Amino acid sequence: MSGRTTALTPPADAVKPERHPDAPAPGEIIGTHYDRCFGCGDGAPHGLHLVTRAGEGVRVTAEFTVQEAHQGAPGLAHGGVLASALDETLGTLNWLLRVIAVTGRLETDFVRPVPVGTVLHLEAEAVAVADRKIYSTATGRIGGPDGPVAVRADALFIEVKVDHFMDNGRPAEIDAALADPDQLKVARAFEVNP
Ligand SMILES: CCCCC/C=C\C/C=C\C/C=C\C/C=C/CCCC(=O)SCCNC(=O)CCNC(=O)[C@H](O)C(C)(C)COP(=O)(O)OP(=O)(O)OC[C@H]1O[C@@H](n2cnc3c(N)ncnc32)[C@H](O)[C@@H]1OP(=O)(O)O
Numbered sequence: 001m002s003g004r005t006t007a008l009t010p011p012a013d014a015v016k017p018e019r020h021p022d023a024p025a026p027g028e029i030i031g032t033h034y035d036r037c038f039g040c041g042d043g044a045p046h047g048l049h050l051v052t053r054a055g056e057g058v059r060v061t062a063e064f065t066v067q068e069a070h071q072g073a074p075g076l077a078h079g080g081v082l083a084s085a086l087d088e089t090l091g092t093l094n095w096l097l098r099v100i101a102v103t104g105r106l107e108t109d110f111v112r113p114v115p116v117g118t119v120l121h122l123e124a125e126a127v128a129v130a131d132r133k134i135y136s137t138a139t140g141r142i143g144g145p146d147g148p149v150a151v152r153a154d155a156l157f158i159e160v161k162v163d164h165f166m167d168n169g170r171p172a173e174i175d176a177a178l179a180d181p182d183q184l185k186v187a188r189a190f191e192v193n194p
Pocket residue numbers: 007033034039087088089090091092095100101102103104105131132133156158160165169173174177188189190
């Protein structure tokens with residue numbers, strides 16, 4: 001059973017999200033937006049190292065292999081780690097819209113336990129946009145991309161200006177991110193609705 005809160009039901013005036021013309025082509029890997037991101041960064045030793053690909057429309061797929069550092073119960077993935085994997089996958093959708101947004105609400109159903117060593121096959125789609133609010137949904141399957149659903153989530157992302165990060169982040173990390181020689185990554189981290 002899944003009892004979604006009304007906050008995750010798009011309002012009547014919501015519209016279908018539109019893929020940005022410059023969004024990565026379907027099948028293309030969407031690289032990390034920040035090296036030290038727990039979800040996708042190469043520089044986060046215990047992170048998820050999620051690899052995400054653009055899909056058709058406003059959809060992405062991602063894979064994440066559960067490591068020993070991700071346990072909650074012995075040999076099983078921690079629920080918060082699985083929620084992080086869903087959050088990261090959902091967050092990447094906003095790059096296809098070319099909108100900077102943060103998670104406002106994330107509702108997660110844990111349907112099956114996920115053992116260490118499992119590859120979680122994630123799929124996410126942005127389903128509606130209303131002003132600054134982006135409604136999206138995701139599933140995580142085990143045993144293959146068509147395997148049984150182990151986790152699923154609905155989310156509400158809120159569009160923000162780049163100032164959100166400038167005003168709230170620690171200066172040391174912001175300066176280091178801005179100095180990244182990979183200018184595409186810097187653009188992804190700090191660009192506002194090009
Ligand atoms: C160092 C460099 C790195 C920087 C990276 C920068 C960018 C990244 C670029 C690309 C990203 C690519 C991939 C991303 C992958 C990552 C995924 C992870 C994403 C996260 O993990 S991100 C961290 C967790 N996240 C937060 O850290 C948010 C904390 N929070 C706030 O900062 C504020 O809370 C905020 C901004 C959310 C809203 O504040 P606000 O003042 O701007 O707006 P306001 O409150 O007016 O809300 C406007 C309308 O949204 C509704 N609304 C708001 N919140 C709601 C809620 N919770 N539930 C239901 N409805 C909600 C209101 O009801 C109103 O609705 P209405 O318009 O209908 O009245």
